[in-house]
Amino acid sequence: MSTFDRLGYGTYKLADGEECVSGVAHAIETGYRHVDTAQGYDNEASVSAGIDRTDVDRDDLFVATKLSTDNLSYDDATATARVSRDRLGVDSIDLLYVHWPINSYDPEETLPALDDLVDDGVIDRIGLSNFRPDQLAEAIDRLDHDVFAHQVECHPLLQQERLREYAVEHDHWLVAYSPIARNRVADVDVLREIAATHDATPAQVSLAWLLSKQRVAPIPKAADFGHVEENWAAREIALTDDEIARIDALDRDERIVDFEEAPWN
Template structure:
């Protein structure tokens, strides 16, 4: 029942990681340090987040060995040409204070550079042991399929928004068929799940919160991991504490409620000034 790791392409990835979007400075450092102390072993950052240095320092200063942390970062939109991929990744590794990243992703589909050029450079980095796995983010099925065709190395994951209100049924089916991990960001719909009476009711049966039900719903699906963002010790601990209960089939179906209104509300809330 626990399934704290997701295995795809023979690689074990911690099912619940820490997302660090919009975390900066001491807040980012403290969140990563606390997460590692609590048992997180999957940390997600990006060049665009501007916090790789803080993430790297937190990992370095923790009691967790670097090889025990699954560390992911992403190429910024302007770093898609061959030289930019190579240069910016070296810069990211320096900021992260590590010899390699476990996962390097193309952050989104917007790029003027041919996709094949970006992937060729990423494959070179993998061949030189600078990155261990390649991934993409915000790719639809067609673009994910194209990336898989163009890359010599397997595409380990596609990181996309996925939560009870924003479904990814077709993409998840494709990923399942081709042994690709789907990594869900915004699993709590930017907080929209917190006042959901259906999730509250289900959670009460297990002494869990609505947020924990939403996270459990994700990781209970085959081939899905998630990277919720949190800063407080309580929220960090709660987001990881989802492996001691299991939703029934009926509850899994009840959680699935596509809602453009709730998804949009969460989207807007997530972009308000912090």
């Protein structure tokens, strides 16, 4: 079973084809060992091709994907997870998420499917994504297997304190997507000032802040090779307690990913 690496490489909107293949390959060569995709990104085969382009063994990588919202009935979840496994070229998927608890999501069908996929060796770990706290609590209660990760938007402008505390309390990872708020963090004075102190960018400071938190794992997406390397270098930034407190004090609650059907609306 592959080891989970806290700083992952996100592949949202990396087009199927060379952009995704070369992006994944470069990320792995840079040092990333955790790659995140989804059925809805339509690039699982390209993620696999990117892995193949490197000399890194698949067993040394942690590959996560997500069930689309129209694949959450028991039969669709169990069937399409196997298709994703084959597209990704892995013996088993390290982590499979429910992408959103909307559309065809039904706890009575979806959650037993996840349990059975673990039992059948198709997936190693169960993940949930974009769940409200009450939906998360219900799922944890219903599942036979532990929830390994809950993936939500999280960054200094949307700090998700309640869900971060919940992750610590229930011993799962909060995987932070959009961890630099599509670079809106570059416009925040506090982050710019702290970045200047560390000869870093506000994006790197945002990642370092997330990495300073218990049970938080950011997965920045970047197509530009330079940004991929900058994000990886954020692991070396040691924020002071005072700097972390200054970022903690930002009270912005700015959601990047939001739409009418989202669970919180």
